[in-house]
Amino acid sequence: MSGGSEQARKTAEGLEYLTGFGNEHSSEAVPGALPIGRNSPQRSPLGLYAEQLSGSAFTEPRSHNRRSWLYRIRPSAAHPRFTLAADNGALRSAPFTEAPADPNRLRWNPLPDPAPGTDFLAGLWTLGGNGDATQRSGMAIHLYSANASMTDRVFSDSDGELLIVPERGGLLLRTEFGLLSARPGEMALIPRGVRFRVELQDETARGYVCENYGRPFELPDLGPIGANGLAAARDFRAPVAAYEDAERPTEVLNKFCGNLWTATYDHSPLDVVAWHGTHVPYVYDLRSFNVLGSISYDHPDPSIFTVLTSPSDTAGLAGVDFVVFAPRWLVGEDTFRPPYFHRNVMSEYMGLIDGAYDAKAEGFVPGGGSLHNMMSAHGPDRETFDRASAAELKPQKIDDGLAFMFETRWPITATAQAAGADHLQGGYDDVWQGLERHFRA
Numbered sequence: 001m002s003g004g005s006e007q008a009r010k011t012a013e014g015l016e017y018l019t020g021f022g023n024e025h026s027s028e029a030v031p032g033a034l035p036i037g038r039n040s041p042q043r044s045p046l047g048l049y050a051e052q053l054s055g056s057a058f059t060e061p062r063s064h065n066r067r068s069w070l071y072r073i074r075p076s077a078a079h080p081r082f083t084l085a086a087d088n089g090a091l092r093s094a095p096f097t098e099a100p101a102d103p104n105r106l107r108w109n110p111l112p113d114p115a116p117g118t119d120f121l122a123g124l125w126t127l128g129g130n131g132d133a134t135q136r137s138g139m140a141i142h143l144y145s146a147n148a149s150m151t152d153r154v155f156s157d158s159d160g161e162l163l164i165v166p167e168r169g170g171l172l173l174r175t176e177f178g179l180l181s182a183r184p185g186e187m188a189l190i191p192r193g194v195r196f197r198v199e200l201q202d203e204t205a206r207g208y209v210c211e212n213y214g215r216p217f218e219l220p221d222l223g224p225i226g227a228n229g230l231a232a233a234r235d236f237r238a239p240v241a242a243y244e245d246a247e248r249p250t251e252v253l254n255k256f257c258g259n260l261w262t263a264t265y266d267h268s269p270l271d272v273v274a275w276h277g278t279h280v281p282y283v284y285d286l287r288s289f290n291v292l293g294s295i296s297y298d299h300p301d302p303s304i305f306t307v308l309t310s311p312s313d314t315a316g317l318a319g320v321d322f323v324v325f326a327p328r329w330l331v332g333e334d335t336f337r338p339p340y341f342h343r344n345v346m347s348e349y350m351g352l353i354d355g356a357y358d359a360k361a362e363g364f365v366p367g368g369g370s371l372h373n374m375m376s377a378h379g380p381d382r383e384t385f386d387r388a389s390a391a392e393l394k395p396q397k398i399d400d401g402l403a404f405m406f407e408t409r410w411p412i413t414a415t416a417q418a419a420g421a422d423h424l425q426g427g428y429d430d431v432w433q434g435l436e437r438h439f440r441a
């Protein structure tokens with residue numbers, strides 16, 4: 001493996017990375033593999049095939065145009081016919097019509113442990129979502145629980161990009177672009193159409209996935225915050241080129257318009273020796289998020305914790321935002337400091353990576369999740385309300401947890417398996433029971 005023309009950085013796992021969000025990165029695993037001065041020479045160096053992978057239409061504005069050039073042992077076109085896979089397992093896609101969209105507050109415990117031999121792909125379980133995969137709009141929320149590495153099979157998602165949030169166990173993502181490590185506390189993103197295999201770094205792995213059918217995630221504008229703050233572009237890491245030269249049968253599973261399709265290649269399609277471009281996978285350590293907040297009074301809206309946003313066609317109205325509640329100080333004076341009671345036109349799915357969340361005293365556990373759909377009333381549970389209303393307002397460090405939110409402009413409809421799951425908590429409404437009447441006229 002080598003870093004190519006950019007300066008590459010090594011991490012604790014010994015993996016090399018290229019740094020920066022949205023860069024025109026380039027990398028070659030064999031010196032001289034990357035053509036200089038053109039994308040598609042008459043004969044590419046080292047006898048490689050040149051291939052463009054477009055994540056945006058050719059003609060989209062430069063600011064969100066995404067494409068990469070891959071230099072590979074065999075062109076992707078050299079493959080047999082795809083056939084429908086026997087089933088989609090527990091993977092579901094938009095439009096979500098199995099169950100009615102539910103205005104109730106819902107909360108789930110973690111997924112039950114999977115059967116032995118369950119890999120990342122087999123362990124994907126769809127909770128719900130919105131939009132329509134064929135219209136490239138909306139999103140799906142999946143959870144995964146796995147105890148085996150993918151072997152001799154790779155996955156790619158034509159329907160959207162995959163934002164992966166490990167909660168338990170590290171993942172080693174072997175992609176067409178090279179290797180990424182994603183451990184709990186980090187997030188990884190696999191762009192639309194990119195082939196990858198997931199190997200486990202620990203015995204088991206568990207976490208969350210946001211499948212974004214819409215416009216690729218980008219860094220939010222900072223407005224009056226200024227030129228710095230929130231997630232820094234330089235903290236995003238892309239892989240360096242690394243390839244497999246394997247002439248053995250490899251199953252390629254492609255999620256296309258909601259179904260899994262399968263084809264067995266006679267070689268590994270992770271055979272990209274060099275690449276350059278902007279349509280690339282990346283990882284980000286959520287704890288490097290520069291948390292900004294109120295240093296006077298009142299609890300700011302959580303949009304200030306946005307790591308990445310997928311804009312919709314209306315300015316300021318995200319198809320989906322990825323928001324992180326990272327360790328931070330609370331100093332607000334005369335302020336009810338935890339998240340407030342509210343009803344929101346946006347729909348909120350929350351997950352917990354570690355520890356606890358400051359609006360919920362109990363019941364919201366790592367690996368579990370809550371859904372507060374469009375306009376549903378929610379906020380601190382009774383215990384949190386009582387405690388925070390009486391708390392002495394000295395500076396307080398919130399550093400016992402890491403939570404996140406997928407927030408979307410469209411209501412989230414649960415799948416039948418999520419609406420009827422044994423691990424769906426009964427009695428979630430009760431956390432807001434017993435909020436006493438304090439009114440004095």
Ligand SMILES: O=C(O)Cc1cc(O)ccc1O
Pocket residue numbers: 299300301302338339340342344348359372378379405
């Ligand atoms: O519901 C939640 O816990 C998420 C959330 C957090 C916050 O700080 C303010 C509003 C909000 O929706």
Ligand SMILES: [Fe+2]
Pocket residue numbers: 342344348372378379
């Ligand atoms: Fe909320």
